[in-house]
Amino acid sequence: MTYIAKPEFHHPSLKANALGFTRRDYEGKVSTLCAGCGHDSISAAIVQACFEIDLEPHRLAKLSGIGCSSKTPDYFLGASHGFNTVHGRMPSVLTGANLANRDLIYLGVSGDGDSASIGLGQFAHAMRRGVNMAYIVENNGVYGLTKGQFSATADKGSKSKKGVVNSDSGIDLVGLALQLGATFVARSFSGDKEQLVPLIKAALRHKGAAFIDVLSPCIAFNNHKGSTKSFDWVREHNEAVNRLDVMQGRMAVRAKYEPGSLTEVTQHDGSVLLLRKIAEDYDPTDHVGAINYLQQAHAAGEIVTGLLYVDPEAEDLHDALGTVKRPLNALSDDELVPSAAALDKINAALR
């Protein structure tokens, strides 16, 4: 097997962002996943999103667990921090890192096995605590590395490549995230970068737990008739509720939209989310409404995509814990080692 490195040559018109980086500067190594894997498209979308928001690569930490999806951080942002943790344990390692250094931007990459089976508990707690992160699940409904068993997100009644029918109920991570208190919840499809890239941009800039469930067909084991995670199935049943544009700073683009067709949400960091409505009466800031809508659509066999819920006023774990504003490694000994008087005070309080 001879994988060549992706040549450095690029299109002469390739643009640089505000930092002087091109999109190519946000790439990583060449993927070793199967050809055509949806996960590679998600990696490309992450690259595009980070390029577009002028992200400084050294300010991002990418963490993952185990699985095909969790290998992907090697294939993007080669100049960022990375931690490939144990199976299902990405959320807790990320939480620890985040508490130690709140200045970094955290991107957790996981899969349906990593987050809906072995790591389900970890997933739940990262969401309910409001860890400030973008949590992406690359969801293909199948265990590809072990050759095609159903994963926990496979829909009941869907068929494996060998023709076996799934008798277990599928876990809907989007529904769970909403119930657990995630403050940014979206679903998208690896084959639709126009939708996915803005969602990743917005998630990276969201304060609090941002979750994106990305349907990502497994070409080798889950792209056949009878699968509900195949290219064809997702394309046929995809019902986008809205289309998102992420604006950094003030811009006059709003004028091009019809009045009333736009929902505008300003996030904590000043980024503006412009949501073009597709489903007439869908309001992504209505938590209960979102849950109801998703349930109904699911019952109707639709796959709802788009920005499903956002709370722009969200707070995160640091706010709740009242932690120090600076990263721990930036604190001096004076700040880290309590004085004798302070220690006496603490001891006195415990007597």
Added chain:
Amino acid sequence: MEPTNIEAPDYFHKVVDCQWACPAHTPVPEYIRLIAQGRHADAYMVNWKSNVFPGILGRTCDRPCEPACRRGRVDEEPVAICRLKRVAADNKGDVSARMPKRPKTKIGKKIACIGAGPASMTVARDLAPLGYDITVYDADAKAGGMVRSQIPRFRLPESVIDEEMGFITDLGLTMKLGQRVDSLAGLLRQDYDAIFVGTGAPRGRDLRIPGRKEAAAHIHIGIEWLASVSFGHIESIGKRVIVLGGGNTAMDCCRTSRRLGGEDVRVIVRSGYDEMKASPWEKEDAQHEGIPIHNYLVPKAFTHDGGQLTGVTFEKVGPVIDEKGRRTMKPTGEPDEHFECDEVLIAVGQENSFPWIERDIGLAFDEWGMPKVDETTFQSTNPKVFFGGDAAFGPKNIIWAVAHGHDAAISIDHFCRGVDLRLRPPPGVQISSQKMGIHEWSYDNDISLDDRQKVPLLPLAEALGDVKAEVELGFDDPRGWAETQRCLNCDVQTVFSKPLCIECDACVDICPTDCITFTVNGKEEELRPRLKAPAMNLSQDLYISSTLPTGRVLVKDEDVCLHCGLCAERCPTGAWDMQKTLLEMTHAGGCMK
């Protein structure tokens, strides 16, 4: 846009930029790969078939392929295609056994070629193996034309000319050397079935300005002087030399002067530096040899002291844009400038001249005194007489002379056999998939990031000491190999099979140069700017599929495709394949086979 018809032979030919730009359409990447494999003789023969003079051209070609080379659009400089050709020629060993044999039987048709330059010799090479009886006339004593008489030995050793002219004369031609043809009518009266005129553009333009006559002893016409040097009649020149003109002849004159004793040699040109006709590398070579180039100076008079040349006076001009938007020269009004010198070489252009062609033999000339020649068939208005090379449409270069020769040979062959001259044989195309395994190709798809290799030179003092010492040493093995790796294999084409495509985007994501887009179809002007990378190089085609299941089409901009095959490697269904298209022009005789 309509789906692309990749069956049309021009479609993939155009993608191979170098081959498309080569007048003789040499399959460049094919021979570069052969060199990389150390198969120099094979590489030489691929060249020989197309351009007839690989050793000569590998040193002297005007290389229209290089400005066209795709590598120049993604990297600083194109592949050193020309100098790689020389690598094949220098290392080929003895190839005489691979040359066509003299035909056992003749077909009883007699052809006269006038001039033994590259155009005539190409006609002879194409026709002799088919059984034609070829007689070549040349006023000079040896075959080669201006390649021998004009191009200085320090750029092109005589042994190379001897060998490559020899391959052709060995086909059994009748060489009438040292015989100037004084009357075309006379030749027409002989029993030739057709006559090819490849007599070049033999006259150097003169400068009729004051002092020209008086100081004539030290003022020379560049091409006449160069020929005298080539034939050993001139061996020295004065210490201070002025070369007038900015073309390649001027560059050869000044560099030759430096080698014959000229110490203060200057090139003085009326145009600006960038507008000079000489190739950029020729200007660089001259400057490297300590020859300054002065621009925007128009010669006004030769100054002399009782017939002894003392210098040249120049008027200063500057560029202006006239009412029609054209660039022209206008005097700046500054005082004239005088340059002292001992000798002047005039290299201000070349002209055709046909005093030996009678005007009453049914061969029409145009108002500029040029024969009326068909641009496809190279036939004149006298059906028996064909033209090619510099004699056909004015001075060009060797590779154009070769291309004309091939075309004229096809016409002569058709003429002699009574076949329609307009019937041109289509090129031969062989297509072969390069796939060997999931990630394995039978071509080397890894892209070298190396810069263009520099050709090593003879030390300057040594080079200037001997007018016959070849100044370029050519690539050694490591340099040559490194240069071969820079070629992008543009003949290994990306071929798309629509029914297999599942629109997974894998090719879009992997493509290093953003060539691939899936989008809704549109008109070309509207489509080009909205592709993943705007396709604004209009000379390069878009490859478009018919409509895919999602209602979109595949659009591939051929412009800066690296032919790395990554799209095909990452395609899960094999909808992309890398297929080599070996296209070779069909020469005379091809229609019959």
